Amino acid sequence: MIEERIPHGVVEVKGAWVSEDAVEKSELFHFLARSPIMSLTILNARFTVGTAGSDYHWREWGSSGGVIATEIPPAPYPSEKYQAKVIWWDRETYPYLASSFHAVSALHEIAELLGGVRILPERHASGQAS
Numbered sequence: 001m002i003e004e005r006i007p008h009g010v011v012e013v014k015g016a017w018v019s020e021d022a023v024e025k026s027e028l029f030h031f032l033a034r035s036p037i038m039s040l041t042i043l044n045a046r047f048t049v050g051t052a053g054s055d056y057h058w059r060e061w062g063s064s065g066g067v068i069a070t071e072i073p074p075a076p077y078p079s080e081k082y083q084a085k086v087i088w089w090d091r092e093t094y095p096y097l098a099s100s101f102h103a104v105s106a107l108h109e110i111a112e113l114l115g116g117v118r119i120l121p122e123r124h125a126s127g128q129a130s
Contacts, residue, residue, distance in 0.1 A: 001071055002049075005088075009045030011036070030102070033064040036089045037098070037106040042113060048089040053082030061087045064102040065094025 002010070013036050018029045036048035052061050058068060066087040074083035095103055 001069060005047045008047060009040070009043070010047045010049055011039045011043050011045045013039055013048055013050040029060065030105070031109075033060045034102055034106040034109065036061075036066065037064060037094055037102075038110055038113065040089060040091050041106075041110050046091045050087050051077070051084040052087055053077060053084040058085060058087070062097075063099045064106070065089050065096075065098035067093075067097065 018025050018032065022028055036050060040046065040048040050061070050066070052058050062068070066089050069086040069088055072086045074085045076082065077084040098106070
């Protein structure tokens with residue numbers, strides 16, 4: 001699974017969390033859920049890989065277009081309380097898998113970061129599936 005993706009570019013995301021007392025906690029958490037999309041786009045990689053250890057995080061990563069790698073068994077991390085699962089984002093599919101909120105938000109944020117540069121292949125911009 002990993003080996004066949006390496007030639008297309010893989011970015012690993014790590015260490016995303018939000019403090020319980022953070023101001024605008026929900027907005028910050030949603031932004032972090034889109035960071036894998038921004039990473040793969042800005043770094044011109046096809047894939048981003050990360051892990052998450054709870055249902056709440058799996059749902060949020062999934063709503064940003066991430067897909068749990070069911071072929072890889074979960075591992076207890078950072079403690080037995082959590083079961084970390086590997087999650088992949090694919091530049092070719094996330095626009096179709098992400099919620100409209102995350103897809104549109106990510107496109108605007110990336111365009112702002114890149115100064116208006118086109119960030120999707122033409123087939124995505126026209127609505128055609130890959």
